[in-house]
Amino acid sequence: MATLTRVKVLNPAHSNKSTAIFGGEASGILNWNDLAHPHFYTLRQRIRSLFWTANEVDMTQDVKQFANLSKVEQEAFLKIIGLLATLDGPQTVIAMKIADFATDPSVKSIMATIADQESEHNHSYAYVLSSVTTLDKQMVSFEMGRTDEVLMKRNARIVDIYNEFAENPTIETVLKAMVYTTLLEGLFFYSGFAFFYNLARHQKMVGTSTMISYINRDELQHGKAISDIFRAALAENPEYNTEAFTEWIYDQFRHSVEQELIWSRYVLGEIEGIDLDEMAGYVKYRANKMLRMLGLSEIYPEFTDNPMKWIRAYVDNFDDTKTDFFEQTSRQYVKTSDLNGFDDL
Numbered sequence: 001m002a003t004l005t006r007v008k009v010l011n012p013a014h015s016n017k018s019t020a021i022f023g024g025e026a027s028g029i030l031n032w033n034d035l036a037h038p039h040f041y042t043l044r045q046r047i048r049s050l051f052w053t054a055n056e057v058d059m060t061q062d063v064k065q066f067a068n069l070s071k072v073e074q075e076a077f078l079k080i081i082g083l084l085a086t087l088d089g090p091q092t093v094i095a096m097k098i099a100d101f102a103t104d105p106s107v108k109s110i111m112a113t114i115a116d117q118e119s120e121h122n123h124s125y126a127y128v129l130s131s132v133t134t135l136d137k138q139m140v141s142f143e144m145g146r147t148d149e150v151l152m153k154r155n156a157r158i159v160d161i162y163n164e165f166a167e168n169p170t171i172e173t174v175l176k177a178m179v180y181t182t183l184l185e186g187l188f189f190y191s192g193f194a195f196f197y198n199l200a201r202h203q204k205m206v207g208t209s210t211m212i213s214y215i216n217r218d219e220l221q222h223g224k225a226i227s228d229i230f231r232a233a234l235a236e237n238p239e240y241n242t243e244a245f246t247e248w249i250y251d252q253f254r255h256s257v258e259q260e261l262i263w264s265r266y267v268l269g270e271i272e273g274i275d276l277d278e279m280a281g282y283v284k285y286r287a288n289k290m291l292r293m294l295g296l297s298e299i300y301p302e303f304t305d306n307p308m309k310w311i312r313a314y315v316d317n318f319d320d321t322k323t324d325f326f327e328q329t330s331r332q333y334v335k336t337s338d339l340n341g342f343d344d345l
């Protein structure tokens with residue numbers, strides 16, 4: 001299988017419009033009005049419209065409240081931040097690596113924007129933890145990704161697939177890495193997000209949950225962008241569009257859902273207000289959504305709707321016409337009305 005070569009920065013002999021997303025030819029000059037895939041312009045605009053920084057979120061109340069959370073809640077809080085940090089650190093890097101091997105300059109640009117947001121997500125976890133707990137506990141939380149057995153088992157396939165692409169970049173390994181990116185953006189974060197929204201609906205740690213909702217919005221748009229790029233790349237490489245590859249994707253989704261459910265029982269089992277059966281349905285509903293975005297069929301027909309009704313107030317209906325649930329912000333994150341559609345994500 002041909003190894004993808006790292007693309008030159010500029011290659012004036014080639015045209016500005018790329019001949020392929022990966023393994024093609026392009027000059028390196030990006031003209032958004034002359035793209036091989038014109039709809040990629042909108043993908044970038046939607047992501048850019050979500051700009052925010054962690055420091056803008058007021059943590060004053062959370063600082064006071066953290067000490068009043070139950071011990072179980074405090075532990076889950078630190079574990080889940082540990083999980084999110086373990087996912088968002090590598091997300092920054094994988095976005096840059098995909099950019100490195102993409103020929104199409106619009107894909108490089110989208111990936112650069114995603115990488116920037118992932119780096120802010122990662123920063124936001126340090127920002128939250130430094131607001132609410134001691135340095136010792138912050139350190140433990142950030143060590144979880146390489147010390148907690150359940151978390152490591154849960155992340156084992158992500159590690160394999162991401163590292164395989166890093167060590168052996170081919171069309172196949174980049175497609176697989178993008179499938180896992182879609183899983184991260186659209187599924188792996190969501191039981192963690194639900195934990196914070198559940199606190200918020202009990203008027204606890206609203207600052208943290210506000211930040212989580214901004215991260216959540218970003219991840220939904222990233223999932224949309226990556227799955228669109230994946231579909232376009234697969235269409236350009238039809239020899240990979242096989243039954244075996246489709247089965248591989250379904251298998252990864254089933255495995256990921258299983259892992260997510262094990263993880264959610266482990267970390268949320270004793271949290272008041274979270275029904276684990278409802279959570280399992282929510283995770284399966286997310287899996288269905290992401291499969292549809294990849295152009296595949298749903299594998300959990302009984303979960304075409306979100307069974308975790310209460311979470312809709314926080315995440316499921318983001319769009320610019322509704323007021324932010326979290327009243328502490330008056331910012332309008334999405335500035336251009338025709339570039340929305342969170343309901344579809």
Ligand SMILES: [Fe+2]
Pocket residue numbers: 088091117118121215219
């Ligand atoms: Fe992220």
Ligand SMILES: [Fe+2]
Pocket residue numbers: 091118185218219222223
């Ligand atoms: Fe993301």
